[in-house]
Amino acid sequence: MRKNVIAGNWKMNKVLSEATEFVGEVVNKAPESDQTEAIVCAPFPFLASLVEQTKNSPVKIAAQNMHYEESGAFTGEVSPGMLKDLGVTHVVLGHSERRELFAETDESVNKKTQAAFKHGLTPIVCVGETLDQREANETMNHVGNQVKAALEGLSEEQVASTIIAYEPIWAIGTGKTATSEQANEVCTHIRNVVKDVTSEETAEKVVLQYGGSVKPANIKELLAQSDIDGALVGGASLEADSFLQLVEAGK
Numbered sequence: 001m002r003k004n005v006i007a008g009n010w011k012m013n014k015v016l017s018e019a020t021e022f023v024g025e026v027v028n029k030a031p032e033s034d035q036t037e038a039i040v041c042a043p044f045p046f047l048a049s050l051v052e053q054t055k056n057s058p059v060k061i062a063a064q065n066m067h068y069e070e071s072g073a074f075t076g077e078v079s080p081g082m083l084k085d086l087g088v089t090h091v092v093l094g095h096s097e098r099r100e101l102f103a104e105t106d107e108s109v110n111k112k113t114q115a116a117f118k119h120g121l122t123p124i125v126c127v128g129e130t131l132d133q134r135e136a137n138e139t140m141n142h143v144g145n146q147v148k149a150a151l152e153g154l155s156e157e158q159v160a161s162t163i164i165a166y167e168p169i170w171a172i173g174t175g176k177t178a179t180s181e182q183a184n185e186v187c188t189h190i191r192n193v194v195k196d197v198t199s200e201e202t203a204e205k206v207v208l209q210y211g212g213s214v215k216p217a218n219i220k221e222l223l224a225q226s227d228i229d230g231a232l233v234g235g236a237s238l239e240a241d242s243f244l245q246l247v248e249a250g251k
């Protein structure tokens with residue numbers, strides 16, 4: 001049985017005092033459950049403090065990006081080893097904002113995914129189509145290609161523990177959610193692509209999240225779908241109350 005993984009992606013928001021206040025509240029109130037996992041994807045400067053704050057709690061701390069190299073002359077970058085050393089458990093890779101604004105490619109996402117596993121980090125790999133691609137009926141092909149590229153060279157065991165977040169770009173931060181059927185249709189396709197490149201057993205283990213204007217009002221319907229096992233949430237993860245409601249819905 002797959003868990004529901006609810007990840008709050010703060011993007012470039014909050015200052016340290018706001019971050020620690022939020023996490024303090026979540027640590028106190030997050031439900032203990034085998035069925036749901038709560039992850040906070042925070043900006044780099046907060047990671048060490050938040051890891052310390054969540055030490056004795058089931059709440060996990062993720063980074064929002066990293067470099068694939070271990071070290072070297074890459075000014076401004078953060079390596080997988082640095083994240084692991086801090087106690088970070090997950091890392092978001094290939095978010096559409098990174099692909100669009102920071103020249104992230106399928107190739108770099110694949111290198112980062114491999115590097116994450118090398119350092120014992122769980123990757124949350126983001127895929128998704130633009131509105132133009134959806135209207136041109138290219139969604140399945142585009143998303144399928146992104147998934148295949150991200151997973152290339154991974155062992156079946158690594159694929160099984162990869163989290164894939166399907167985020168239609170037209171639904172991010174727009175208030176325009178994909179219907180739960182639309183979201184599930186693409187997630188089912190992703191699972192089939194994973195099955196094609198690995199096996200049915202592996203594909204059944206992969207956690208597939210939906211992301212794009214997820215909020216307390218629509219999460220239950222999304223999680224009720226056959227192939228949606230959680231959510232990657234931006235806007236609605238910025239307030240502790242709202243994030244806690246999302247985590248609660250995953251129980």
Ligand SMILES: O=C[C@H](O)COP(=O)(O)O
Binds near residue numbers: 167212233234
């Ligand atoms: O990583 C999260 C996604 O980009 C979704 O953002 P949103 O919930 O604000 O639409």
